[in-house]
Amino acid sequence: MALTREQVVETAVDLLRRYGLGDLSMRRLARELGVAPGAIYWHVDSKQELIVEVAAVLWEQVPAPSLHLPAGEAVVGYTRALRAALVTVPDGADVVALAHAVDPLAVPALNALYGAVARLVPVASDGAAVVELIVHHLLGSVAAAQTRRQAGLVGRCGEGCTCDALFDAGLGVILAGVQAGSAAAWTPATT
Structure with a gap:
């Protein structure tokens, strides 16, 4: 064959x-x-292209964000589902991070996240910044959870807190900031 x-x-x-x-x-x-x-x-054509394809497969079973939910709930639900699909895959965060760096729009799940965030943040540049922040939070959370698992510290992320709860809290902070105002309203000082 x-x-x-x-x-x-x-x-x-x-x-x-x-x-x-x-x-x-x-x-x-x-x-x-x-x-x-x-x-x-x-x-x-290359290992990078293969990694992009692998990243897409890792998330292909995650249902698209619901258009029937309020935008914030859709983003939270979808981001949680992406994290759950990735956290059990060894080095899954690294694979998606590489795919995202090679071509941010090549992974369909990330396109779906952009779409969900666009319902929440209509200004394209702000939406891109919000998606980047969510992706970094998601991948960092997965990498940290996998590191804890390898170290035998499964499930705990601090005093009385689970990794899932900590992830949700971080996502809540991001979305609260989005709802409070435009990302363009604050620009870091240059040195």
Whole structure:
């Protein structure tokens, strides 16, 4: 059977879930697929392109933000669902961070987040800043939770606080700031 792009991406996702990003090399992927490393490049141009595809797959099962909820609730619900889908994947935050850096709009879930935030913040530049802040909060939260898990500190993020509660509190601060005023209303001083 001929190798397909879908097989390459699915196998990369499987390697990531089993071993983490450190073992997701093109050679390892080729070995898993039983092909020469060069065969992978018929289906993806680079490892960066593969990582973008893997990031999209990690979030493809997350339902789109609800248009029937108030905008803030839709953003919160969707962001929580994105976090839940990523927190169990070793190095998942790193994969999405790389994909986001390579091409912020290549991951459909991030496009959906932009759409949900646009309902909340109509000004395009402010919306982009809010999405960036939410993405950084989301990825930082996932990375911190995974680091705690590796250190044997599962679930606790401080005195009497769960990681989920801390994430929700941070998201609440972001959205409270959005509701209080425009991101453009404050500009940091330059030095």
